[in-house]
Amino acid sequence: xxxxxxxxxxxxxxxxSWRNLxxxxxxxxxxxxxxxxxxxxxxxxxxxxxxGHNSMIRNAISMGEGHITIQPSAYLASPANYIFIKNGAxxxxxxxxxxxxxxxxxxxxxRVLASTASNAVGVALEGLDPVDDRRRETLAPKIIKGAxxxxxxxxxxxxGTGMARKLKANIGNKIVIMSGKQDGNTEAQLGRVRGIFxxxxxxxxxxxxxxxxxxxxxxxxxxxGDELREPxxxxxxxxxQIDDISFIKKxxxxxxxxxxxxxxxxxxxxxQLVQYIVIDDAFSYVMLVLILIVILFGxxxxxxxxxxxRTREFGLLRALGLSKNYLLTLVFFESLLLSLMxxxxxxLLGGSVHAYFAYTGVDFSEWLEEGTQIAGTVxxxxxxxxxSLDRILQLSGIVFFVTLASGIYPAIKAAxxxxxxxxxx
Numbered sequence: 542x543x544x545x546x547x548x549x550x551x552x553x554x555x556x557x558s559w560r561n562l563x564x565x566x567x568x569x570x571x572x573x574x575x576x577x578x579x580x581x582x583x584x585x586x587x588x589x590x591x592x593g594h595n596s597m598i599r600n601a602i603s604m605g606e607g608h609i610t611i612q613p614s615a616y617l618a619s620p621a622n623y624i625f626i627k628n629g630a631x632x633x634x635x636x637x638x639x640x641x642x643x644x645x646x647x648x649x650x651x652r653v654l655a656s657t658a659s660n661a662v663g664v665a666l667e668g669l670d671p672v673d674d675r676r677r678e679t680l681a682p683k684i685i686k687g688a689x690x691x692x693x694x695x696x697x698x699x700x701g702t703g704m705a706r707k708l709k710a711n712i713g714n715k716i717v718i719m720s721g722k723q724d725g726n727t728e729a730q731l732g733r734v735r736g737i738f739x740x741x742x743x744x745x746x747x748x749x750x751x752x753x754x755x756x757x758x759x760x761x762x763x764x765x766g767d768e769l770r771e772p773x774x775x776x777x778x779x780x781x782q783i784d785d786i787s788f789i790k791k792x793x794x795x796x797x798x799x800x801x802x803x804x805x806x807x808x809x810x811x812x813q814l815v816q817y818i819v820i821d822d823a824f825s826y827v828m829l830v831l832i833l834i835v836i837l838f839g840x841x842x843x844x845x846x847x848x849x850x851r852t853r854e855f856g857l858l859r860a861l862g863l864s865k866n867y868l869l870t871l872v873f874f875e876s877l878l879l880s881l882m883x884x885x886x887x888x889l890l891g892g893s894v895h896a897y898f899a900y901t902g903v904d905f906s907e908w909l910e911e912g913t914q915i916a917g918t919v920x921x922x923x924x925x926x927x928x929s930l931d932r933i934l935q936l937s938g939i940v941f942f943v944t945l946a947s948g949i950y951p952a953i954k955a956a957x958x959x960x961x962x963x964x965x966x
Contacts, residue, residue, distance in 0.1 A: 876945060
């Protein structure tokens, strides 16, 4: 009578599969640690890559326009100095009433011409609150000459090292800022250099001029803005928790409800950085695929060799009445146990390496003394590997199912063994 697999206890199948794996201890250990080492390498490399990406994102957000930006809808497609939020004070007051877990930085960004007696260049003029704006935290430590702007300094300017070279300007020198108006005339204001910074980002060091809001607002007033309503070109929003970006963006959009004002997240403001991360992630997945191929062949080789060595044994069992399903399930469980062990050992190895470097960081300062400029931002010279819960589940799931799938062919091979053919071998 044929044995019905449905009546066999699951524990019996697992015990037999476990014993079969360790018939050749050395082979199983070599395969196990080969798979685990490959998986650990993938864990560390992807964690390091994610840490680098997150470093770039944080730097871009802190030196840029925040996690979320509120600005005129038409500004992103066609920046112009006459496009601005006319009632900046009212809008800022309304969003602060929401008591969201975020800080708000009013800013005025303009395209202007900066000139000295030596040269004239097109620049981006950014007016901000010199005391409360988040850019103070990132750029104030980067000042190599002079000092950060003081509160109420209506004429002070901060420039980068690249612009200082172009204009041949130093601390205390005058810079004339000129802007073309919509009616064809020009507006000019005189400022003085208070500080020179070196951020390491070419776009900032060579093209950014920072001033107090009161200085840049004069250009908006010349375009018809009302000083009492404190016009702005944008409001930078810095959230306390990254996971809250989507919620805060939806909340702001529902409250503002104006076709003239857009609420944009950092991905929409920094498309080049997003594109770079997507391409870089694609290369990491190519490496992961190669590792998975090695894992796949490793398990297939181990389990298939085990099956071929037991051909006579399987044939005898089939002759005694064991069903094909029993043999298929038995061999498949061997692959299952091997994949689970590889996953556990892989996380012990990879997790330990990741934890160590997450504490110490990976120092690239010998090659990247000031960070690497990529897609308008910089990567810190010391990278801290990072792995999110989603990434952990993703890596574990991919490796588990690939290794599990690798046991299908050996299991089918075992199930197809016939008693007559097997006993002849």
